[in-house]
């Protein structure tokens with residue numbers, strides 16, 4: 001098994017080396033969030049090998065998934081409007097904005113254009129009815145990386161390695177259950193994710 005720290009970047013996805021990308025990502029966030037990002041990369045690179053996905057793409061998507069998380073909400077709001085993203089986003093909490101906004105900023109500022117990587121960033125917050133393996137890996141790795149600690153995290157970690165789609169379903173169901181228990185608003189696209197990955201038909 002190749003470790004995240006040993007992933008070599010070929011220039012298929014970025015002209016940057018892993019160290020250069022790490023420096024750019026680190027400059028965008030607090031120490032604690034940067035540690036989370038490295039944890040997501042560690043898990044994503046492991047899952048990529050289990051599910052036969054490019055470890056390079058998994059490393060890049062993981063390192064950049066929270067690139068926009070600490071941007072000023074006003075800047076994110078302006079981008080949602082100027083880039084014609086889903087205007088519904090503005091009705092819901094700003095925590096979900098950094099997925100779609102991050103997809104735009106990673107393209108613009110880091111010149112990472114690969115559609116699967118960009119979509120993995122875009123969908124990591126609320127998922128999507130259609131998610132390929134890389135998108136599923138980032139969605140799940142974000143939830144189970146080593147510094148996460150919540151009831152059920154061990155089961156989620158096991159599922160991630162045994163059945164990725166089940167892990168997506170577990171995460172989606174538990175996140176919605178949590179939001180409902182707190183009487184929080186639910187972004188409609190999160191319900192579409194639930195209907196596809198969790199609900200029985």
Ligand SMILES: [Fe+2]
Nearest residue numbers: 065066069124
């Ligand atoms: Fe995030």
Ligand SMILES: [Fe+2]
Nearest residue numbers: 036065066142
């Ligand atoms: Fe994250």
